[in-house]
Amino acid sequence: MAKKNIPYDQKYYDPEIECMPRPELEQLQLERLQTMVQYAYDNTVYYKRSFDAAGVKPSDIKTLDDLAKFPFINKQTERETQHVGSFFGELCSVPEEDVVFMATSSGSTGVPTVSPFTQEDFDLWQDTEARLFWQAGMRPNDRYVHGLNFALYVGGPDVIGAQRLGALAIWAGAIPSDRLIFVLKQYQPTIIWTSPSYAWTLGQKIKEKGLDPRNDFSIRTIIVAGEPGGSIESTRESIEELWGANVVDFFGLSDIYGACAAMCEAKDGLHIVEDQILVETVDPVTGEVLEPGSVGELTYTTLMKKARPMIRFRTGDIGYVSTEKCSCGRTHARIHVTGRKDEMFIVGAVNVFPSDVEYVVRKEPGLTGEYSIRVYDENFTTRYEVSVERALGSDEPYDQVSKRVEAALKAHTGVRPAKVIVFDADKLGTSSEHKAKRFIDERESAK
Numbered sequence: 001m002a003k004k005n006i007p008y009d010q011k012y013y014d015p016e017i018e019c020m021p022r023p024e025l026e027q028l029q030l031e032r033l034q035t036m037v038q039y040a041y042d043n044t045v046y047y048k049r050s051f052d053a054a055g056v057k058p059s060d061i062k063t064l065d066d067l068a069k070f071p072f073i074n075k076q077t078e079r080e081t082q083h084v085g086s087f088f089g090e091l092c093s094v095p096e097e098d099v100v101f102m103a104t105s106s107g108s109t110g111v112p113t114v115s116p117f118t119q120e121d122f123d124l125w126q127d128t129e130a131r132l133f134w135q136a137g138m139r140p141n142d143r144y145v146h147g148l149n150f151a152l153y154v155g156g157p158d159v160i161g162a163q164r165l166g167a168l169a170i171w172a173g174a175i176p177s178d179r180l181i182f183v184l185k186q187y188q189p190t191i192i193w194t195s196p197s198y199a200w201t202l203g204q205k206i207k208e209k210g211l212d213p214r215n216d217f218s219i220r221t222i223i224v225a226g227e228p229g230g231s232i233e234s235t236r237e238s239i240e241e242l243w244g245a246n247v248v249d250f251f252g253l254s255d256i257y258g259a260c261a262a263m264c265e266a267k268d269g270l271h272i273v274e275d276q277i278l279v280e281t282v283d284p285v286t287g288e289v290l291e292p293g294s295v296g297e298l299t300y301t302t303l304m305k306k307a308r309p310m311i312r313f314r315t316g317d318i319g320y321v322s323t324e325k326c327s328c329g330r331t332h333a334r335i336h337v338t339g340r341k342d343e344m345f346i347v348g349a350v351n352v353f354p355s356d357v358e359y360v361v362r363k364e365p366g367l368t369g370e371y372s373i374r375v376y377d378e379n380f381t382t383r384y385e386v387s388v389e390r391a392l393g394s395d396e397p398y399d400q401v402s403k404r405v406e407a408a409l410k411a412h413t414g415v416r417p418a419k420v421i422v423f424d425a426d427k428l429g430t431s432s433e434h435k436a437k438r439f440i441d442e443r444e445s446a447k
């Protein structure tokens with residue numbers, strides 16, 4: 001696919017799709033869904049078996065709501081069917097020779113799952129990525145540094161989306177900080193994509209070198225993904241302040257696509273590419289479909305992907321969907337992810353997510369912003385303790401910092417932590433090169 005020649009001041013990459021009135025968009029989704037469900041049934045061992053077992057057939061889809069009659073799939077389904085019968089297994093709908101690319105999940109919660117793409121899938125993905133990059137403000141005169149891991153990771157090839165848009169792409173990858181700082185200083189790129197925790201760490205390292213992220217570099221937009229930080233206002237604003245740049249949150253999922261959703265300038269949720277992905281919110285326990293705006297488990301159906309259609313994939317992400325028109329003019333729904341189902345903890349009947357804790361830790365003064373959470377059971381009750389770091393140069397007594405953070409956590413989440421432990425700056429050991437591990441789950445249910 002060739003680069004599109006779009007005037008730089010044109011707001012939308014593809015106005016016809018991005019601003020399509022919802023009734024038309026839903027009609028387009030319905031047509032694509034009908035085609036996809038039929039395709040999946042005809043070409044995929046797993047769907048043929050599971051639809052037959054559930055007593056549903058592709059012709060049952062007469063409206064979008066009819067999708068609710070069809071069975072769910074999840075990570076477990078992927079694990080159980082991959083490599084069964086053929087290399088890509090029973091969820092794959094094409095022969096292996098039609099697959100040109102595969103990504104895998106991180107495997108952080110079990111066996112990694114493999115995600116195959118045909119050439120057509122891959123091209124469409126990169127065109128979608130270009131659309132989301134344009135939405136984030138990227139133009140052909142930008143220099144873009146791809147500071148993401150390439151190895152097996154679905155975010156890796158997104159660099160091609162920047163090239164498709166016409167920007168200058170610099171394929172950095174997950175290189176050591178010193179090397180990346182050299183790249184940023186030497187080539188003065190304007191846009192970088194990395195994780196929110198690494199954007200923060202990198203800015204701090206630059207300051208330690210006596211350089212100023214705001215003035216010695218040209219970064220004006222930081223695209224972030226992979227962790228919730230980009231959608232937590234206090235985290236986003238801390239990174240923006242540090243770099244003097246705009247932070248834009250992106251979302252992708254190896255099971256679905258590299259380019260699923262991105263923030264617009266309204267920064268109120270992430271527009272999901274609804275022409276290609278159908279989103280449902282379901283009750284995490286019963287699986288019942290919830291109204292837009294209700295909090296539940298986000299569930300996706302791919303409408304275009306040929307190598308491996310994903311029909312009703314339950315992500316384990318908890319959040320909500322808003323379908324009202326955004327102030328940016330786009331009509332595609334916005335997803336708001338609050339946390340992971342398996343990282344939610346219930347303390348005294350209150351649901352708490354790690355992102356709630358992060359909000360407080362990034363907003364309270366006198367802290368570095370690093371933290372870790374330990375959740376454990378004591379006398380059959382779930383408790384949580386939070387570790388934080390006191391900012392460099394602060395002489396506030398440790399117990400005072402602890403009490404202050406404890407009160408702020410109680411005010412924001414509704415439940416007081418069992419303990420807040422205060423470390424000196426850089427002593428917590430959570431700030432990793434690219435993706436931080438901050439949630440320690442010692443609950444009986446996690447064992």
Ligand SMILES: [Zn+2]
Nearest residue numbers: 264266326328
């Ligand atoms: Zn918008």
